Amino acid sequence: MFAEIGHFTVLLAFAMSIVQSIVPLIGAQRNWAGWMRLADTAALAQFLLIGFSFAALTYSFVVSDFSLAIVAANSHSAKPMLYKITGVWGNHEGSMLLWILILVFYGALVALFGRNLPSALKARVLSVQAMISMAFLAFLIFTSNPFLRIAVPPADGNDLNPLLQDPGLAFHPPFLYLGYVGLSMSFSFAVAALIEGRVDAAWARWVRPWTLLAWVTLTIGIALGSWWAYYELGWGGWWFWDPVENASFMPWLIAAALLHSAIVVEKRDALKSWTVLLAILAFSFSLIGTFIVRSGVITSVHAFANDPERGVFILAILTVAIGGALTLYAARAGQLRTTAVFGLVSRESGLVLNNLLLVVATAVVFFGTIWPLVAELTTGRKLSVGAPFFDAAFTPFMIVLVAILPLGAILPWKRAQVGKSLKNLRGAMALSIALGVLVWSLQTGGRMLAPFGLALAAWLVLGAAMDLLVRARFRDNPIRTTLRRLRNLPRSDWGKAVAHAGLGLTVFGIAAITAWEQEDIRVVDLNERFTVGAYDFELTKVIDQNGQNYSAQIGSVTAYKGSREVAQLRPEKRFYPVQQMPTTEAAIDIGLTRDLYVVLGDKQDDGGWTIRTYIKPFSNWIWIGSLVMALGGCLSLTDRRYRVAGAARPSARRVAEPAE
Structure with missing residues (x-):
């Protein structure tokens, strides 16, 4: 009976998502306050309904109710309790319900904590978010119902895939989904802004914390998955360029680009059109990842389903969501004009180069992941694109990115001089090179990868430290004053430096294990x-x-x-x-x-x-660095400016003017 109530609450949530998709959008268009306020109530109601449904499914796993097909197929009475619970999302139907739960959870957060948002923008954001949940609730109800009963229940279940009976896999999917699905908020903000015809610094300040939260959780989720592969599969590797691994890595790269691009919108009122496009692409790659995992187009230890009907349904969702958003973007992009001007050498230019490198690197991963599928469809031949391709094609872009990161972070806004900015980094550069030369001289033979990797890692870590010191004006102040100024720096500055240093630690771990294993x-x-x-x-x-x-x-x-x-x-x-x-x-x-x-x-x-x-x-420096990157993101999230984001949005300033 409990399972039937859970199924019923899914149906109620579906009906609520339809209401939330339509009514607030009309209210925002016609400035009807009551209709716009309905978005908050509907978003909270959706979360409560799906939360109850997920609790009902979890209860069925805990008590080993083998009359449910999903429990019979993915659990066993002798299984430890932890894996009975994680069995809820260790399969296609249950993981899809978790996906939707996190989706409506983000909507509920906006409803609860979006008090500073203009009512029209908030209504549109929640309406777009509801459209996404409506599509996936339809997918769950019509193709992937987790509450199907078996006429004759078995005496015991079929157990969960043994590879998934591991603590790392217990926490990996929830964190991964918090990141995957969290990018839906960036998407919803972008589409809502395009509907409204308004993108400005306040909009960027609202988008950044949601993107940052998604990026942090995605970082943790990817790190947990990598750690699980390292110790559980017995291959001794930490990354295999598996299509499903790539499916999580691509949104992570685009989200990193979006975070940096949004800074330019917030600080300099530039790159608005590009930032909106990145917000669309970030969630689009999450949807592509969902298609790869659940369509049956690939065979992987990570894959959930191989039902073509489900694949077609997800492909339809993907086409409508991405196609609709890009069509709206094409119609509005010409209106996202900017008056900001910056020099060829400036922090803005550094962030543009950062974005280009991340996007091209994502394109390389996407091409390598999707090409075997395209080749099989068009030629009938089975091709394999493995680690050698990704290592050769992806790594150069990351080397250039790491090399420019400390300099780009320290450049002034609008106009800069390379020589003057490099003056602050000369010590960090000299020490990094010295460390690389020292490792090269100490290792007996071996590859240049380790010395080069250590030099790049040190350059990132020392560059991040120097960035903080420059902001504290250490050259102009005594040590005590410098320490006080460091303590008073915004947490977002500390978060950026910590995240960059974490990337340096990961770079060193990758170089060391690759060269010296x-x-x-x-x-x-x-x-x-x-x-x-x-x-x-x-x-x-x-x-x-x-x-x-x-x-x-x-x-x-x-x-x-x-x-x-x-x-x-x-x-x-x-x-x-x-x-x-x-x-x-x-x-x-x-x-x-x-x-x-x-x-x-x-x-x-x-x-x-x-x-x-x-x-x-x-x-272990690979995963230590990943956790340090996530810690940097968390530090930035605690910055008070993000908690009160956009409280003083200028009402008269329209950045996207009507088309002439």
Whole structure:
């Protein structure tokens, strides 16, 4: 009965989304205050209705109600409680309901905390947001109903994919969806502004916190997914350029470009047309990602569905949303004129170059992801675009971006002199180059990637620190005054510097693990020692052990450095009997400067065991840097200017004048 009520609340939310899509939009057009206020009530009602529906589905998983098809297909009575709950979104139908829950959650946030928004703009934003939820609620109801019953319920369920029974995957999808779906707010603000014919500095100030929140959560979600792939799949890699990984990476890149572009609109009243286009594209790539994951066009461990009917439905949503927004943009773009003028060398120009590099890099990823699908449709041949293409085509743009970032951040607005700005960065540049040369001289052979990567990483971190010092006018003030000025800098300035430094840490981690990683695969007898790099390893025993819903063979490996024991590692080979599926659980001794990574393979006929061993230098800096980037975004979000964004929007200033 609880499930039927959950289904009914989905239907009510669908009806509410139709009302919210139409009534406030008419009210904003005719300046009817009551009709515009309905948007707040409808947005909150949608969130409560979908929240109840999601709670009903979660309850069905918790109590193992196998009369629901989704529970029978994705749960089991012996499964740990954490994975019963995460099983709610470990499948297509449940994850789609989570997607919609987060979508209406953002709408509710605007209704609750958008008091400073002009009533007409707020009504239009919530109306556009409701159009998106209406489309996906229709998709859920007509193609992906999570509340379908089974006439004859099974005695037990089919269990969840064992690869998804992991804490990293418990939290990865919610964070990823908070980012994916959060970009819908940028889209709604852009479309609402185009309908209204008005884009100005206040609009940019409203868009930035929503985009920043989406970017932060998307950063965390991507980092969690990368960490899960690193330790769970047993391949030892952290990024595979999988189509679904790319589907989350492309919106992240465009959102980063949007954040930087919105700064120019807010500070200099320039790049308005470009910023609106980026806001549309950011969510468009989220929709493209949803199509890739749920249409069945790719086969991936991340993919949810392979039903062509669902794919066609999502494609229709994608076409209407993106096509409609771009058509409206084409009609209005000529009106988004600006009077701002800036020199070829200026912070505005630096941000434009930043945007171009990010957008071209996104285009490279998009082309590499979609080309095999296009080739198969047009020629019937199956093609594969793998890591070598992405590494060769994507990396140069990121190197240039990293190289210009510290200089672009320190340039003055409107007009600048490169020599004068570089004067503040000479120390950072010299130290970065010195660190790269030192690493090159210390490494015996090896690739230039590590020294070059360290130099770029140091350039980013030191450049971010110098940016703060320049803003505190450290050259003109004593240390105590400089420290006081640093403490009083806006949190958005601190957030920018921390995020840039986090990118530097990630760059160093990527360069170090790519250049210095050591791998060894061999057959090892019990109590036999073997050497990998500077470490010795010994497989002392392998035991059989049963978990709550699996059986496992667990190895015991002792790691030594010289005569000193440094780690006890317990790699596992698990077997899940319900799904008849084996998994590999790598054992990792985590360190700040290296990971010892051991994978237990199959037992050989002669009694030995296959062991794969990696020494992974500085690998954790990849995820430390990602979390530091997210922390920088959070610091910016706490800036008071974003909490009161647009409170004093000028009423007489119309940036988009009627077409002549």
